[in-house]
Amino acid sequence: MSNEPIYDLAFSFAGEHRDYVEATKLQCEQLGLKVFYDKDLNNEWWGNNYIREQRTGYGRQTRYFVPFISVEYFEKPIPRDEFEAAMWTDVERGGGYILPVVIGDVQIPEDRLPRHRHYLKAEDYSPAQLAQEMKRKVSGETHPPKDVADVVAGAMTLRMPKVVPQNFSKYQELEVVLQYLGQQFQKAIPRLHSAGFAGTARVSAERVAVRVEKSGSTVYALDIYPGGLSDGTLAFSLDQHRLGGSGMHAFATPVYDREAGGPRLELTNFSLLDMSGGVSRTMTKDELFTAIWDRLIEQIERR
CATH class of the missing domain: 3.30.920 (Metal Transport, Frataxin; Chain A)
Structure with missing residues (x-):
């Protein structure tokens, strides 16, 4: 069996955000990208151990793992298990495998996503725009240089209070x-x-x-x-x-x-x-x- 990935991207998310993720997936497919997406594999997984199948998909079968991280994401066992499987693959490949997309105002545990790991914010991209970013990543394209003023303005963020999330248990x-x-x-x-x-x-x-x-x-x-x-x-x-x-x-x-x-x-x-x-x-x-x-x-x- 070939060790070459058969998917360009693997999407992982909490069910609350399926509409945005599914719209992004459809836009990706229109751009010619092959996406590992749970709903597409219901028939193929029928009767199999879906946890094992997911771990395989969110591992060596894909070029990039895209977790749509929201407040709900790490609270649920299935996305959490998918992310853990992806972290092992990321270590094996020397980094660069996980492409996080953050949905909403969420504090991400540093042991799961270190501060140095760059991510995109869903609020800044429509599904079509996010699909374009993914296409550029898969194809190895780079963005044209940004104006210095735009970079500085984007880096200026207001300080927010650091609090314990209400849902921490x-x-x-x-x-x-x-x-x-x-x-x-x-x-x-x-x-x-x-x-x-x-x-x-x-x-x-x-x-x-x-x-x-x-x-x-x-x-x-x-x-x-x-x-x-x-x-x-x-x-x-x-x-x-x-x-x-x-x-x-x-x-x-x-x-x-x-x-x-x-x-x-x-x-x-x-x-x-x-x-x-x-x-x-x-x-x-x-x-x-x-x-x-x-x-x-x-x-x-x-x-």
Whole structure:
């Protein structure tokens, strides 16, 4: 099977904005672009695992991924999953794969869209105009130079208050973080096989259980689950596989970072990470996974 992309663009969006997205898709097709669009594939996906099919489409089958990011976008599991799949492809290709289009006044979590990533605003483009921009991107065309005055005027924006969004929920964020950590461990654990370790990462709605073995003996065990100090925290426990093994080795509470414009985790470490016990630190879910993984590697290297 060829690894060449079969679509120019893949559209990802929340259903509230289907009219604008569908109008843009039709304009793109009139310009000769091939668009990966869920509604067109209902019959082809009939009876198949649509999540797997979507991840394939929002991955290597397309040249560019276009998320139409709105207030509703990251609140819904399907667009969120599509975006996560696209981020992996973006990393594999060295960047430039994700072309964000922002709808309305939305604060985008920095761990999903860093500040340096340029995006277009839907309010500035009709569907036909946006399709033209996409055509230029796919064909490699560039815009003529802009007048300096226009550039300066466009860069002048009024300062707005940084507030916690009314729809931010620490409970929803806990679910997002739990599933994210589980997915990252499922992707990372198989890489240990080449070093002579076996491992599993069992993921459910209530728990992530990570186990690493060497010659049949468990050398690392981590359980992640909601609870701990309260129902608004995520607990981390080591060595629960052992008889009598229990205890909490860290806990994390989701908070909203107004400066970064997105959710973060306030982690209190006891002995999960290579830090002094009782130390608190604020980090993104990506930083947390990396810190836990690095600590896991340090511990199994001693075996």
